[in-house]
Amino acid sequence: MTETTLDPEDRKIITLARSARARNAVPEGAAVRDETGRTYVAGTVALDSLRLSALRTAVAMAVASGAKSLEAAAVVSEAGAVSDEDRAAVRDLGGAATPVLLAGPDGALRGTVTAG
DSSP states (O other): OOGGGOOHHHHHHHHHHHHHHHHHTOSOEEEEEETTSOEEEEEOEEOSSOEEOHHHHHHHHHHHTTOOOEEEEEEEOSOSSOOHHHHHHHHHHHOTTOEEEEEOTTOOEEEEEEOO
């Protein structure tokens, strides 16, 4: 999937993730879209007693809000890949085939993997 063929709804979650990262001045921003089209946006959580990636936080927010499944997830980060732990969280709620989009801080899509 290239920038030009990116679904508008997927572009939206990348934009939301990028905004969360910039607004909160955190290393990562993430957004997930549930089975009803609702989106959940989060940044990295880095407390002394609690550390969560942005993507795991967004998945937790979706679960806490009653989401039953995920259609897609996006993370905006300097990282070159989506961690296994992040993919596992998406897989737990969305299933192995759920796409996880990775974008750089500029919002440019770097790649798409499945949660599986």
